[in-house]
Amino acid sequence: MTSDAEVSDEVLASSAARGDDRAFSILVGRHKEAVYRLLRRYNGNSDEAYEAAHEAFIAAWKAIRRYDARRPFGAWLRTIAINKARDRGRRQKVRNLIFGTKSSDDFEVMNVTDRSINADDRLILDHEVSQLEKALARLPANLKEALLLTALEGFSQKxxxxxxxxxxxTVETRVYRARKLLAEKLGEK
Incomplete structure (x- = not known):
């Protein structure tokens, strides 16, 4: 008898495509943190990331029969997640156009917890993380996506x-441009 941990994503996806809810639940459990992390970095807001991740998993469940097992499941799922983040971003732009934009004070700073850091160093670190997240949020979507996938999610350029x-x-060029823009935005020319 094999444990759930020994079953590949592709086998689970195949079972899910045949209607196995439990197989899909295992896939969600395996990938929910990585998808959330990617989306959190993508848009800089934990609530938006949670909602986009939820939408991505619903879309993945609906599309699971179209999944090609020759492609890594994680990559397929991240494609869906990024598309959901793009969709939400477009809808937000429309809302901002109609109702006005939020101020930069509404930007949520990632919570960095390390008990070995003293209070002064934590303030500095929190400020640096905040500046980085704000700079990431201002990158054009195509540059941000390439940078997040390669530098932060660990995917190869391919x-x-x-x-x-x-x-x-194209990914190589976008990552180069994203890093250059980030350096400029952070004053590290």
Whole structure:
């Protein structure tokens, strides 16, 4: 008897495509933190990331029969997640146009907890994290996506290219431009 941990994502996805709710629940359990983390970094807001992750898993469940097992499940799922984040971003732009935008004070700072850091160092670190997240949030979406997938999520340029539907060279260029823009925004020219 094999444990759930020994069963590959692709086998679970195949079972889910045949209607096995438990198999899909296992997939959700395996990938929910990574998807949330990606979306949290994508838009800088934990509530928005939670909602987008929820939408991504619903969309994945609805589309599971179209999943191609020759492709890594995690990459397929992240493609859906990024598309949901893009959709939510477009809807937010429309709402902002109609109702006005939020101030930069509404930007939520990631909670960094490390008990070995004293209070003064924590303030400095929190400020630096806040500045980085704000700079990330202001990057153009195509640059931000490439940077998040490669630098923070650990995907190769080829894998990121598959997720984003572009070439590896395009990902390489976008990551270079994103890093350059971040350095400029953070004053590290």
């Amino acid at each position: 894998q990121a290219a598959e997720i984003l539907g572009v070439t590896s060279k």
